[in-house]
Amino acid sequence: MQEAVEEKTINLAVSVTKLSWRAIVGAVRAYISYKRHKEMMGPKRYRGKQTVKQLISQDQGVTSMLVGDESISQFERIAKRYGVDFAITKDKFVDPPKYTVFFKAKxxxxxxxxxxxxxxxxAFQKQKPSVLKQLEHYKEVSKEQITKAKIRVKEMVR
Incomplete structure (x- = not known):
């Protein structure tokens, strides 16, 4: 949208005390050189995570894949590490949300x-035990040790 506004309007700011013909010509030349430079650069190239519209605008063909997992942030991290350009959409109408990953065919x-x-x-996360479960187990073990220690103290006092 910003580019559309830039194309329709020309903001020419020249700071001079007296507007001369030379200043107007210089400003127009600067504007023309800016437009040429912008045309030579081409469209902006997006990398990594982007919107589907940005991915499709690169004209390289788009492929999609369904990922139905809640650990989509891990996928994003790994994809950025490999330098893959991708876009993720979420299907909100399914009870466990499903994610569709769009990426370039190349x-x-x-x-x-x-x-x-x-x-x-x-797979590694499934094998690794949950930290919360381990914490619950160690809480129970510590409670047993505390009660055993209290019993020993009472026996020693008698």
Whole structure:
């Protein structure tokens, strides 16, 4: 939208005490050189996570894949590490939300590596016991030790 506004309006700011023909010509030349430079640069190139519209505008073909997992942030981290350009959409109408990942067709090999690493991290997390469960277990063990210590103290006092 900003580019559309820039195309329709021309803001020309010249700070001079007396507006001369030379100042107007210089300002117009600066504006023309700015437009040429902008045309040579081409459209802005987005990297990493982006919107679907930005991904499609790159004209390289888009492929999608369904990811139905709550650990989508891990996927984002791994994809950024591999330099994959992607866009994520969330399907809100399904009870456990499902995510659709759109990526460029040329990034297919890199995305396969991302998915392999993502699956490995998910498998590792399933094998690793929960910290909260470990904490509950150690709380129970400590309560038993405290009661045993109280019983010993009472026996020693008698």
């Amino acid at each position: 990034d297919l090999d890199a995305l396969e590596a991302v998915m392999d690493e993502f699956e490995k991290t998910k």
